[in-house]
Amino acid sequence: GLPVASIKELSEKHPKPSDIKFTYGTAGFRTLVGILAGLRSKKLDGKTIGVMVTASHNPEQDNGVKLVDPRGEMLESSWESHATTLSNASSTDEFISALEAFVRDAKIDLSKPARVVYAMDTRPSGPALVSALEDGLRAIGADGRNAGVTTTPILHYLVRAINTKGTAEAYGDDSEDGYYTKLTNAFKKLSAKPTPSPLLIDCANGVGANAAKKLAEYLGDTFSLVLENTSITAPGALNNACGADFVKTTQKLPSSLSNIIKPGQRGCSLDGDADRLMYFHLDDRGQFRMLDGDKIAALVAAFIVELVKAAGLDESIKVGVVQTAYANGASTKYLAERLPVKCVSTGVKHLHHAAEHYDVGVYFEANGHGTVLFSPDTLAKLADYQPSTPAQSTAVEHLVNLTQLINQTVGDALSDMLLVEVVLAHKAYGGLEWDSLYVDLPNRLVKVVVADRHIFKTVDAERRLTSPVGLQDKIDSLVGKYEGGRSFVRPSGTEDVVRVYAEAVVKSQADELAFRVAGLVY
Numbered sequence: 001g002l003p004v005a006s007i008k009e010l011s012e013k014h015p016k017p018s019d020i021k022f023t024y025g026t027a028g029f030r031t032l033v034g035i036l037a038g039l040r041s042k043k044l045d046g047k048t049i050g051v052m053v054t055a056s057h058n059p060e061q062d063n064g065v066k067l068v069d070p071r072g073e074m075l076e077s078s079w080e081s082h083a084t085t086l087s088n089a090s091s092t093d094e095f096i097s098a099l100e101a102f103v104r105d106a107k108i109d110l111s112k113p114a115r116v117v118y119a120m121d122t123r124p125s126g127p128a129l130v131s132a133l134e135d136g137l138r139a140i141g142a143d144g145r146n147a148g149v150t151t152t153p154i155l156h157y158l159v160r161a162i163n164t165k166g167t168a169e170a171y172g173d174d175s176e177d178g179y180y181t182k183l184t185n186a187f188k189k190l191s192a193k194p195t196p197s198p199l200l201i202d203c204a205n206g207v208g209a210n211a212a213k214k215l216a217e218y219l220g221d222t223f224s225l226v227l228e229n230t231s232i233t234a235p236g237a238l239n240n241a242c243g244a245d246f247v248k249t250t251q252k253l254p255s256s257l258s259n260i261i262k263p264g265q266r267g268c269s270l271d272g273d274a275d276r277l278m279y280f281h282l283d284d285r286g287q288f289r290m291l292d293g294d295k296i297a298a299l300v301a302a303f304i305v306e307l308v309k310a311a312g313l314d315e316s317i318k319v320g321v322v323q324t325a326y327a328n329g330a331s332t333k334y335l336a337e338r339l340p341v342k343c344v345s346t347g348v349k350h351l352h353h354a355a356e357h358y359d360v361g362v363y364f365e366a367n368g369h370g371t372v373l374f375s376p377d378t379l380a381k382l383a384d385y386q387p388s389t390p391a392q393s394t395a396v397e398h399l400v401n402l403t404q405l406i407n408q409t410v411g412d413a414l415s416d417m418l419l420v421e422v423v424l425a426h427k428a429y430g431g432l433e434w435d436s437l438y439v440d441l442p443n444r445l446v447k448v449v450v451a452d453r454h455i456f457k458t459v460d461a462e463r464r465l466t467s468p469v470g471l472q473d474k475i476d477s478l479v480g481k482y483e484g485g486r487s488f489v490r491p492s493g494t495e496d497v498v499r500v501y502a503e504a505v506v507k508s509q510a511d512e513l514a515f516r517v518a519g520l521v522y
């Protein structure tokens with residue numbers, strides 16, 4: 001049975017802290033995380049599970065934890081609901097009986113080994129959560145490996161690398177060195193002349209600053225990175241008026257960069273755990289232009305489609321894109337003219353799973369979280385392919401190198417950044433040419449605080465409401481009055497609000513539509 005006495009003692013050492021607001025992932029529990037990660041590992045016959053302590057793009061005082069499954073993917077959702085149930089236990093005794101019931105129902109063999117690798121971002125509350133996590137691992141007898149302060153995507157990489165070590169699917173050496181070496185070797189092989197001009201990186205005053213610094217060392221003089229917002233120890237600086245979420249939600253340049261970026265220069269922002277990426281550039285007149293996740297998807301997907309065709313593989317390898325309803329309508333139109341596009345519900349796991357159904361699945365949220373997945377079949381096809389011309393041979397080589405450059409476990413700001421730079425170099429695009437692929441439709445996102453957001457029920461990838469009854473008809477008739485109008489209403493999964501999104505051909509009309517739809521919801 002469970003080591004009840006030790007779980008009890010160690011749990012009581014870590015009461016729920018009142019000064020940390022948990023917001024991210026399967027949050028709200030402390031020692032439980034270690035125990036749950038250990039049980040998940042036992043259930044999967046001792047495969048290594050990951051735990052990341054981070055609250056991503058959220059304010060510095062927030063924190064949370066995220067469990068990572070053996071292939072580097074997000075924790076299976078049925079376990080997420082168990083975690084939530086367990087975390088709601090009101091006493092240690094209640095917690096232990098819930099845990100015992102769970103071990104019985106999930107048929108977990110406690111005699112199996114358990115292995116867990118964990119890391120944290122730069123938040124001041126990280127060490128306390130890690131120590132609770134370590135006590136949880138100790139309580140369940142799991143073997144822990146501390147990966148230290150690192151990015152979320154590096155932790156995902158490590159999990160996959162550890163679990164595939166010595167197999168045919170070996171993902172890379174299971175170390176940070178392995179990660180940087182894999183990415184930068186692929187980047188160097190994909191480099192085109194001339195070397196790209198220096199890239200400005202807004203590190204959000206977070207862990208991405210450390211990682212970008214190391215990446216720059218591995219890149220050497222093949223590509224120079226100019227790092228800004230690297231104050232990882234300054235209190236309150238993390239994600240504050242900088243970073244990917246700030247850029248996306250305010251559609252502005254962080255003011256800390258305004259004296260640094262020059263007209264014609266491009267730059268990008270990472271979020272607090274470096275799994276989101278937003279690009280921007282100043283045009284010749286010094287106007288700020290944002291290049292978001294949709295622009296990245298358009299650039300990357302079109303490039304991969306071209307390579308597959310150039311390789312002579314377009315009959316056997318099908319490329320597809322996955323977006324959410326928040327994707328700009330102009331990006332969807334651009335993409336749909338070139339390849340299949342699927343819309344799914346908000347949340348990375350929905351995008352990731354849908355992308356797995358393509359031979360090559362490109363997915364990005366408008367907020368800059370995304371990656372590209374190559375199916376096992378596709379990897380095998382690329383490896384075995386006999387090209388019949390030098391041009392085909394070059395294209396296949398590029399595709400193989402892309403499979404190494406791209407972190408296929410999860411969205412990865414640094415890997416995505418190298419990917420964007422490769423495509424820009426190959427296409428000889430600057431920020432202006434990239435931005436001109438399509439023109440963003442003006443849009444507006446509004447939050448509405450309602451008495452009960454759970455009465456809002458959606459269908460069709462959250463694009464239409466079925467409840468409250470009659471509301472969708474009213475939205476439809478409003479939308480019909482606006483040129484290029486599109487609007488949808490959905491309850492947030494992370495905040496106690498309802499979100500209203502609207503698009504129209506003219507900015508003032510997008511704003512007006514959003515506020516009129518919000519008026520219907522309120």
Ligand code: NG1
Pocket residue numbers: 326346347348365367491492493494495499
């Ligand atoms: P909710 O709160 O469900 O809208 C938000 C973001 C998602 C995703 C999650 C997880 C918007 C409109 N929504 O979800 O894209 O990033 O948080 O962090 O940006």
Ligand code: ZN
Pocket residue numbers: 055056057271272273274275276
């Ligand atoms: Zn993040």
